[in-house]
Amino acid sequence: MDLGIIGYGGVGKAFLKLLIEKEQYLISKGITLKIIFILKSNCGVYNPEGIDLKDLAEFSEEKSDLASYPVGGFDRVNLDHLLDNSDIDILVELTPTNIHTGEPALTHMKIALAKGIHVVTANKGPILLAYHELTELAEEKGVQLCIGCTTGGALPTINGGLIDLAGATITSIEGLLNGTTNFILKEMEEKELSYEEALKIAQRQGIAETDPSLDVDGWDTATKLLILTNVLMKTDEKLEDIKVEGISQITLEDIKKANIEGKKYKLIGKTVKTEEKIEIGVKLEKLDKNHPLYNVDGKNKGVKYTSDSLGDLTIIGGASGVIPAAASILRDIIILHRGYKILT
Numbered sequence: 506m507d508l509g510i511i512g513y514g515g516v517g518k519a520f521l522k523l524l525i526e527k528e529q530y531l532i533s534k535g536i537t538l539k540i541i542f543i544l545k546s547n548c549g550v551y552n553p554e555g556i557d558l559k560d561l562a563e564f565s566e567e568k569s570d571l572a573s574y575p576v577g578g579f580d581r582v583n584l585d586h587l588l589d590n591s592d593i594d595i596l597v598e599l600t601p602t603n604i605h606t607g608e609p610a611l612t613h614m615k616i617a618l619a620k621g622i623h624v625v626t627a628n629k630g631p632i633l634l635a636y637h638e639l640t641e642l643a644e645e646k647g648v649q650l651c652i653g654c655t656t657g658g659a660l661p662t663i664n665g666g667l668i669d670l671a672g673a674t675i676t677s678i679e680g681l682l683n684g685t686t687n688f689i690l691k692e693m694e695e696k697e698l699s700y701e702e703a704l705k706i707a708q709r710q711g712i713a714e715t716d717p718s719l720d721v722d723g724w725d726t727a728t729k730l731l732i733l734t735n736v737l738m739k740t741d742e743k744l745e746d747i748k749v750e751g752i753s754q755i756t757l758e759d760i761k762k763a764n765i766e767g768k769k770y771k772l773i774g775k776t777v778k779t780e781e782k783i784e785i786g787v788k789l790e791k792l793d794k795n796h797p798l799y800n801v802d803g804k805n806k807g808v809k810y811t812s813d814s815l816g817d818l819t820i821i822g823g824a825s826g827v828i829p830a831a832a833s834i835l836r837d838i839i840i841l842h843r844g845y846k847i848l849t
């Protein structure tokens with residue numbers, strides 16, 4: 506399968522590294538992946554014979570300007586023109602997320618799908634804002650839109666809901682979907698730290714951003730929950746429909762009181778759908794030891810589905826980071842190679 510990659514930041518570089526490390530494994534499974542182009546916003550590399558990944562990875566350690574790469578580097582980016590060459594099967598879209606407009610990723614995906622090219626993405630923005638439009642386009646062109654990385658990275662939330670609960674109606678989704686907030690709460694609990702102290706540790710370790718608001722104010726969880734809700738429950742909810750609370754107001758005293766009760770605080774996103782209405786929200790909850798997400802600690806995540814005929818399904822794990830995110834992109838590509846259909 507021939508791939509084009511757009512977006513060469515942390516996840517893009519991790520994906521390249523993963524392909525190098527997994528080369529022999531992939532060959533043993535009969536999977537040959539060839540990267541035809543890699544694009545950044547203002548430069549890229551194109552080689553119709555396939556880019557030498559090891560050589561490019563070594564080059565990227567020293568230089569960020571792909572235009573100066575000696576084999577196929579260029580400085581005029583035109584995705585539409587590149588896709589007209591009809592030499593890739595899959596576009597891997599890894600540009601930064603914009604939850605307000607979905608751009609530029611939304612346009613990239615529309616162009617690729619319209620040309621009959623599968624899309625695999627880690628980008629939440631377009632899926633949040635235009636999932637149904639994109640799936641309609643993909644179905645019309647007979648290709649797949651794979652979004653397994655958008656709602657928990659390595660945690661198979663989307664695929665678990667679509668594949669393992671096929672034939673059942675999902676009536677509730679309960680997710681611990683943000684590794685950063687989970688890490689902060691665990692640090693507070695274990696080391697008896699204030700929220701501010703635990704946040705600084707997360708930032709020093711690269712787990713939290715310099716501006717952590719999307720994570721700690723609950724919006725990352727809300728975004729992932731909304732995608733899960735719209736994809737798995739076939740709804741068309743909007744971000745403004747969700748009541749969102751974060752963790753920044755929690756105190757060490759709150760944590761200690763919960764511990765005395767045998768409970769833990771977790772930032773939980775929850776959707777409950779009945780015939781009459783749908784309720785969707787994000788807030789701190791105290792979970793007791795019987796709850797399946799109680800022991801999901803550190804950077805790990807988890808989701809619990811309740812269905813009408815297949816009962817409950819809980820998926821736990823999927824640590825945060827660029828390597829797990831890259832691995833989930835590779836997972837979706839392997840699913841495509843095997844001929845599985847996410848969209849039917």
